Amino acid sequence: MKKQLTAAAVSLAILFSVGTGSAFADSTLDGVIDKALGTEYASGGTTTAGFDCSGFTMYVFSKIGIKLPHQSGAQYKMGTAVEKENLIAGDLVFFNTSGKGVSHVGVYVGDGKFAHASSSKGVIISKLSEKYYVQRYVGAKRILSTDKYEEVTSEPTDHDDVE
Numbered sequence: 001m002k003k004q005l006t007a008a009a010v011s012l013a014i015l016f017s018v019g020t021g022s023a024f025a026d027s028t029l030d031g032v033i034d035k036a037l038g039t040e041y042a043s044g045g046t047t048t049a050g051f052d053c054s055g056f057t058m059y060v061f062s063k064i065g066i067k068l069p070h071q072s073g074a075q076y077k078m079g080t081a082v083e084k085e086n087l088i089a090g091d092l093v094f095f096n097t098s099g100k101g102v103s104h105v106g107v108y109v110g111d112g113k114f115a116h117a118s119s120s121k122g123v124i125i126s127k128l129s130e131k132y133y134v135q136r137y138v139g140a141k142r143i144l145s146t147d148k149y150e151e152v153t154s155e156p157t158d159h160d161d162v163e
Contacts, residue, residue: 079141
């Protein structure tokens with residue numbers, strides 16, 4: 001499991017740092033977001049033929065060997081809570097878009113942005129600072145081990161370890 005988390009941390013760090021000024025180079029996952037961007041929204045969708053929000057996060061994490069449930073509320077029950085100012089690439093970010101609790105999820109990509117499957121625009125990258133998301137933000141969860149993230153990326157963080 002720790003080796004999977006190590007690989008996951010490296011892959012997500014590389015994947016989600018592309019275009020954000022990172023020094024990370026090629027990885028096996030560097031094209032995952034690019035491939036998915038623009039994919040249409042599809043309720044229940046889990047492939048590049050169409051995604052819903054939790055289907056998109058399932059897809060991304062499956063590429064690094066981590067299985068997530070297909071429901072944003074269930075994903076919210078995983079990992080360890082992370083404060084917004086401590087987000088790192090690969091953290092899951094959650095929103096209440098329905099007025100009934102956690103109903104939307106995306107993957108933080110760095111630089112205040114997250115990738116997600118929008119019901120109106122398909123897979124896009126949005127800013128957490130957009131008014132719509134600020135008003136609906138519920139929290140974030142770290143699925144990856146911070147120690148492993150630091151070990152494999154040489155990027156120090158000041159965050160608590162998640163196992």
